[in-house]
Amino acid sequence: MYHIVEKRKIWFTISLFSILPALLYMLWSTATRGQPLPLSIDYTGGTVWEVQFSQPVQPAAVRQVFVDAGYGDTTVFTVNNDFTAQIKFKPVNAEEKERLRQALEAQFGPFEELTYRSLGPSIGREVSQAALVALVAASILILLYIAWAFRSVPHPFRYGVAAVIALIHDVLVTLSFLSIMNLVAGWELDALTLTAILTVIGYSVNDTVVIFDRLRENFHRYRNENFAVVANRSIIETATRSIATQITVLLILVAILVLGGVTLQQFVATMLVGFVSGMYSSIFNATQILVAWDERSLFHRNGKKPVGQSAAATT
Structure with a gap:
């Protein structure tokens, strides 16, 4: 049996x-x-x-x-059909708008303006704050729910904390990718990218809970075994299905x-990186956090190094 838990320092x-680029x-x-x-x-506010x-x-x-006119952070989507486009860009005055209109007509011919509206910075800040509050609230609810769902095992709160740490890891890895792409290709965090990150969070938690559920079953089945051994067995049994x-x-x-x-590339690439990170953290991080926490508790309780670190090697 491969000893995943024993090598947790590597993971x-x-x-x-992986998260260092985002932090820096x-x-x-x-x-x-x-x-x-x-x-x-x-x-941040702008024009639609x-x-x-x-x-x-x-x-x-x-x-x-x-982009040629100097608005490199513009995003464009087709709406309903290939004739209608929604363009988002930084605020412009009437003169700049007219220059953009002329540039579009020179490239694509005459067009009809359907809507033109501005999103103020104050509204943008409200949306940003709402998104942050939603992420924090989701993390707290996930922690509490998992702690309740795993109440049949000792220290169920730890399971919730480990799941949230794995979740934060996946968000930071995704932001690391976005940070690098911002420097390389000018990518920015928009509403679609935030949707991708929220999707990543859902998949990450789902994978983690699958492994935790097997750990709960094996904990009751192998009560006399060391927790690290049970955790390692649980990861091995579920890793193939998760992958x-x-x-x-x-x-x-x-x-x-x-x-x-092209308009989907940032959204899909963000989800791709996030899903890979979610798969990694579910297998190599979440359960290892539980084992490290358990062994640290044993260390303080017994006043000596627990046997859990080497116990996985005996299986």
Whole structure:
């Protein structure tokens, strides 16, 4: 049997280096930009312009017109059909808007303006705060629910804490990827990317609970065995199913990433990285946190190093 639990220091080290880019980026961005993350106009405020062309258009081609005009953080989506585009970009005055209109007409011909509205910075801040509150509230509810669901085993609260730590790990790994892509390709945290992160959280918790559930079953089945041994057995028994399930999802995401449009790339790539991180943290982090916590408790209770560290090697 492979001793996953025994090598947890290696897994924790890999996780540390995976989240380090996000932590460094947030420190740098806060010091230089006044905000920890590269927020899009969905959160900082900006302009939403919905137009209908007389010919089908590609979002990437429309966006390129704005990039050439100096608006590199523009996002473009088609709405309902390939003739209608929704364009989000930084606030502009009437003169700048007219220049953009002329540039679009030169590229795609005359078009009809359907809507043109501005999202103020105050509204953007409210959306940002609401998103943060939602994430914190979700973490607390997940912690409490898992603690209640695993009340039949000793220290059920630890299971909730371990699941939330794994969840935070996955969010930070995803933000590390976004931070790197912001420096390389100018990606920003928009509403669609936040949706991807929330989806990652759901998958991460689901995978973690599957392993915890097997751990609960084995804990009652092998009461006389060391906790580290039971934890290692539980991971081995569920890892194959978890990996197979995740690979199925990852293959679909890769197909969308390759075959989908440019406007979906950031959303899909973010989910792809997050799902890989969720698979990793469920197998290599969450249960290891429980084992480390258990052995630390034994150390303080007995005044000596617990046997749990080497116990996995005896199986």
